[in-house]
Amino acid sequence: MSLNRFARGPVGLVVAAQAVVLTLFSGRYGFHRDELYFLAAGKRLAWGYVDQPSLTPLLARLSTDVFGATPAGLRVAATLCALGTVVLLALVAREFGGGRGAQVLTAAITALSAFVVVDGHMLSTATVDLLVWSALGLVVLRLFRTGDGRWWLAIGAVIGIGLESKWLVLLMVASIGLAVLAVGPRTVFRSGWLAAGIALALALAAPGLIWQASHDFPLLTVASGISEDDGAENRILFVPMQLLYLSPVVVPVWIAGALRLWRDPDLRWARSIALAYPILCVILVVLGGKPYYSAPFLLLLTAAGADPCLRWLNRTWRRALAAFLALIGAAVSLVVGLPLLPVSALEPVLVVNKELGEQAGWPELASTVARVRSQAPTAVIFTRNYGQAGALEHYGLPAVYSGHMSYADWGPPPDDAGPVVVVGPYLPEWFTGCREVAVHDNGLGVENEEQGVRISLCAGTSRPWSELWARMRHYY
Structure with missing residues (x-):
């Protein structure tokens, strides 16, 4: 042919x-x-x-x-x-x-x-x-x-x-x-x-x-x-x-x-x-x-x-x-x-394509977390998912860690790290002295995965990070 x-x-x-x-x-x-x-x-x-x-x-x-x-x-x-x-x-x-x-x-x-x-x-x-x-x-x-x-x-x-x-x-x-x-x-x-x-x-x-x-x-x-x-x-x-x-x-x-x-x-x-x-x-x-x-x-x-x-x-x-x-x-x-x-x-539109909603609100989340961290300037930041971690890292926040996907491979915080800003849900046995400080509102009227996420400030971890890290790893 x-x-x-x-x-x-x-x-x-x-x-x-x-x-x-x-x-x-x-x-x-x-x-x-x-x-x-x-x-x-x-x-x-x-x-x-x-x-x-x-x-x-x-x-x-x-x-x-x-x-x-x-x-x-x-x-x-x-x-x-x-x-x-x-x-x-x-x-x-x-x-x-x-x-x-x-x-x-x-x-x-x-x-x-x-x-x-x-x-x-x-x-x-x-x-x-x-x-x-x-x-x-x-x-x-x-x-x-x-x-x-x-x-x-x-x-x-x-x-x-x-x-x-x-x-x-x-x-x-x-x-x-x-x-x-x-x-x-x-x-x-x-x-x-x-x-x-x-x-x-x-x-x-x-x-x-x-x-x-x-x-x-x-x-x-x-x-x-x-x-x-x-x-x-x-x-x-x-x-x-x-x-x-x-x-x-x-x-x-x-x-x-x-x-x-x-x-x-x-x-x-x-x-x-x-x-x-x-x-x-x-x-x-x-x-x-x-x-x-x-x-x-x-x-x-x-x-x-x-x-x-x-x-x-x-x-x-x-x-x-x-x-x-x-x-x-x-x-x-x-x-x-x-x-x-x-x-x-x-x-x-989000009913058909929720991905558009996931493109909004990241600078606002970084600002919310930065305000929480200002109460403990030496705190490390621990996030529930790679989107949160990637956003906070991209917008200039220091010491960002996550157990999600390959972020877990990039290592835990040092064992002697002090306070922790926790973004999202966590197991209570991981951290000590925690109090909820903020509930994130992107201010855009967009109901995406990060809208309403709770942010806590914890005094530290219940055990050294190196011992907890394997349990903190997750793929979903």
């Missing part, structure tokens, strides 16, 4: 518009709690962390070193990942035989999808994963279409890099692998290049894998905790969220794409992609994984559905209806995913 020319110009215009919008709103609120954690991890670069490999903290470090330690500076990395995702999905549409119209439609749908808008606005492991899954989808399709085994090297490179971001890429590999065994093209497994691709993936992922192995694979502990704590809720919400992640307006497009890949004889070589998505969904439901883990796969199906969608738009009334629905869908995605509204008006 010969490919159409890549629609470089119009796809470039979509990407340019996306870059302008994401950049304009990148600094309107503030850092997300995860971004504050990435900033802290980026200052302590390592081959791995208990809850993630090293790539996202490294990107946070590079982005802020070059563009400044501000939300806008950090999110340059997120914007670039989102732009790259749009280009890759347009190229996927081209792999499916899509011409100029299908490529541009795919680029526009991708750029305006709620999931891409949310992840393109803030830096997260999901932001990088979105780019990785899109790249992997493209090179896998190139292997299937051409049968050229040398593409296993590209596949191995993408998987290896992906494993330095998040291990979820293995779920994509497993689902596609099972689908290929079921419906082909099984001949791709006979290539001698497969071993070379596996070796390259392992070589690129080795630093993170070795770090995890030397620390008893804490990432698996974190993953099992997610399944235990949120598994039931994740299973209940799985199907509804699949309909919402891109946009309800886009659901017919990705369904049409799945049907096209399954039925079209000209795309029989890509049939396994249609089967891989339900296989992935079954895996996630069984494991209790978060529903958004499968969202990048929906974009691959959307790219396949662009051509059928354009053919359906052969009548004026259909085009008018599609334009109306597209405008509504785009508006909802932007309002839900970007800080367009005043912070005080966020409450309805």
Whole structure:
């Protein structure tokens, strides 16, 4: 099958518009709690962390070193990942035989999808994963279409890099692998290049894998905790969220794409992609994984559905209806995913996307804690979670510690430390002489995780920090 020319110009215009919008709103609120954690991890670069490999903290470090330690500076990395995702999905549409119209439609749908808008606005492991899954989808399709085994090297490179971001890429590999065994093209497994691709993936992922192995694979502990704590809720919400992640307006497009890949004889070589998505969904439901883990796969199906969608738009009334629905869908995605509204008006949006609320109130929390600490200027600060610790550290408070995630690896306070400012709940047997001093109010009218957090001032610890620290470590 010969490919159409890549629609470089119009796809470039979509990407340019996306870059302008994401950049304009990148600094309107503030850092997300995860971004504050990435900033802290980026200052302590390592081959791995208990809850993630090293790539996202490294990107946070590079982005802020070059563009400044501000939300806008950090999110340059997120914007670039989102732009790259749009280009890759347009190229996927081209792999499916899509011409100029299908490529541009795919680029526009991708750029305006709620999931891409949310992840393109803030830096997260999901932001990088979105780019990785899109790249992997493209090179896998190139292997299937051409049968050229040398593409296993590209596949191995993408998987290896992906494993330095998040291990979820293995779920994509497993689902596609099972689908290929079921419906082909099984001949791709006979290539001698497969071993070379596996070796390259392992070589690129080795630093993170070795770090995890030397620390008893804490990432698996974190993953099992997610399944235990949120598994039931994740299973209940799985199907509804699949309909919402891109946009309800886009659901017919990705369904049409799945049907096209399954039925079209000209795309029989890509049939396994249609089967891989339900296989992935079954895996996630069984494991209790978060529903958004499968969202990048929906974009691959959307790219396949662009051509059928354009053919359906052969009548004026259909085009008018599609334009109306597209405008509504785009508006909802932007309002839900970007800080367009005043912070005080966020409450309805937080029902759908609570992450916007987690980008407000951090300087105010730092001020509240600083006021408490002023009563004991030599006190160390102990926080319940990495967002609190990252915020207090970023906004200049000294001696900040936490037992949450990798903060626990960065050590306890000295055993001879004196008073303690405790942010959030704690076990009474840990500290002595405690009194509650403040209840945090961000003053913004935003009900986020830190609103109402209680802050106590304690005389000290019941036992030396070094003895308590192992019990203070937690992953959830």
